[in-house]
Amino acid sequence: MTDSRSGRLLVVTGTATAALTALAVFGVFFVAPEDADQGIIQKIFYFHVAIAIASLVAFAVACISGVLYLRTRRERHDEVSSISIGIGLLFSGLVLVTGTIWAKASWGTWWVWGDPRLVTFLIVILLYAAYFVLRSRAEGERQRRYSAIYAIAAFASVPLSFYSVRIAQSFVHPVVFTQSGANMPDSMLVWFVVSQIAAFGLYLTMLQLELVQRRTEKRLRTLKTRVERLVAESPGA
Amino acid sequence: MSPRSLRQFRALLVKDLRLELRTRDTAIAMLLFSVISMVIFQFAVGTRTEETTPFAGGILWATIALTAVLGVSRVYVPEREQRVLDGLLIAPVPRMVLMTSKAVAIVLYLLAVEIIAVPLVGIFFVEGSFAQDLPLILLTCLLANTGIGILGSLFASMALFSRAREVVLPVLFLPSLLPVVIAAAGATHSVFGVSNDMAEYRGFSLFLAVYAVIFGLVAYATYPFVFDD
Missing domain, CATH: 1.20.120 (Four Helix Bundle (Hemerythrin (Met), subunit A))
Structure with missing residues (x-):
């Protein structure tokens, strides 16, 4: 039950992150203005x-x-x-x-x-x-x-x-970020924020993926020991 | 600290110091090691330059950092070899008191080394007189040692139960120690020899104090969890 829920959550974050990353790459290379310097x-x-x-x-x-x-x-x-x-x-x-x-x-x-x-x-x-x-x-x-x-x-x-x-x-x-705020035009800042959210999304996706994997591994281990015990206890063995 | 913990603290520290005074295992080895590293630094760096004074602070603190690894790795040896640790952990001694006594022992070992190593670095690497700078450098030593002691006690206790602890300790200890080396070398450099930049010295000293306070807080929060079992 919880596994299918965390699996669904993983799909949602993963898809959102993939979309955001694609959007960030597109925005950064094709929309954001080129730096004058x-x-x-x-x-x-x-x-x-x-x-x-x-x-x-x-x-x-x-x-x-x-x-x-x-x-x-x-x-x-x-x-x-x-x-x-x-x-x-x-x-x-x-x-x-x-x-x-x-x-x-x-x-x-x-x-x-x-x-x-x-x-x-x-x-x-x-x-x-x-x-x-x-x-x-x-x-x-x-x-x-x-x-x-x-x-x-x-x-x-x-x-x-x-x-x-x-x-x-x-x-x-x-120094891009100073105490008075971000030292870049809004057209760049927007795409920086998109990239930043995509990076956070990547972190969350990887975290969830690893958590799901570890939990699955643990369940697999318990199942294996249970099967082994059943085989050992069965009269045919 | 309650009077009871203070008594326990004193007993633990006196035990460590008395053992050290009788065997002289750690301090002598640390001192020899520090002199050897100075010679190594001379041939690695000193021979490539005419004037070594600008490097003196760096050589001193690189030496002290490496020597500290040696001292920190020895700080639990008596407990380990004679199974004293089991007794200490069963005794009603707060973990905080035990860890603090180890931190102070590290500070004192380092101070014993520095009393000889600092003038030696002055003689070996600083051109001109440096005696007037020694009080300020002593203050730097005290500040830096406090940070090293707090951190050393924490990591030495954690390395105690790890496999291959001799390898684990330097890898754990040195990266966290880097800020101390940077700031202590900066503070020493700003007053050693002819240079006398008090503003810089104050800045580095303040940083060393902040470092000690921050890791003091980390230690206060984490020391009780190290010997939990």
Whole structure:
């Protein structure tokens, strides 16, 4: 019953995300105006920043789920936390890849240590890759508990890493969002928002997919043991 | 802290320090390790440049960070080897007190290393006099050690029950430690030797304090869950 419901939900989010992604790609490449300064390469911004924000949201969800796990000890929260970190890590990797492409196109080098955001994402990848090292080395309830504690500690590290890198280096990154609001024309902002929602949709779809898959695996395991027991108990065996 | 927890805290800390004073297993190894890493940094970086003063802060804190891994990985060794941990966990000692005593032990080990390592870095890498900068660098050390201690106690306790803990600990510990290394190196750099940029020093020191406070809060929220079983 719940399985068919979460399956239906997955279909809905998946379809909506696919439609939004298609719309974002279309809008970004065919409708949004070309940047006067940077030309076509600026289009990477719509995806680079959108997945960067989506990955930080995934890490925030992982942190909150970690807190919830420690309070309630429900396995569900641990699953959401670990899957979110996996997706966030994947997105962070994509941020680095798109970031280096953008850096090569606009600054002429693949890697710029002076760009605090790019460097922060490198640190974030190291931080959250360690999560899986810790997770693979512990078992049972302790694995879930330690994962939750680490998800909280790592999320506290993210802003600290960003500020430490920023105060250590000169600031060369184009500042698109300032405190007075977004520093871009509305025709670009609209498509950025569409890309951002599509990135969140992608995160949600992947999260649901993984949750459904894990639950199905668990049910399959119980069914298997039940069948094995039945076979063992049957008089013919 | 209630007087009872304070007594427990003191007993735990004194036990660790007394063990260390008698065996001198950890501090001596940490000190030798820090000197060896300085020599490595000299040949990796120092020989490529005429003037090493701008690198002194960086070399100092890269050394301390690596040395801290060594110290943190040793902090639970007495408990593990003699099965003291089982006794401690059965005893009515709040987990918070146990973890805090370990954090303070790490701070003190690091301080013992820094008292020798900081002047050594000055002698090896800084041109001109540096004695007048030592009080400010001591303050940086205290601030940075607090952050390292809080984080080290948390991760050392988690690595305690993991398989291949020697490998897990540096991988867990160093990425979270990066902000401390960056800020402490910045603070040291801004006052070491001829440079004397107090505004920069204050900024980095403030960051180190904020780091300690934030991880203090994380520790306050998570320490009780580490030894839950």
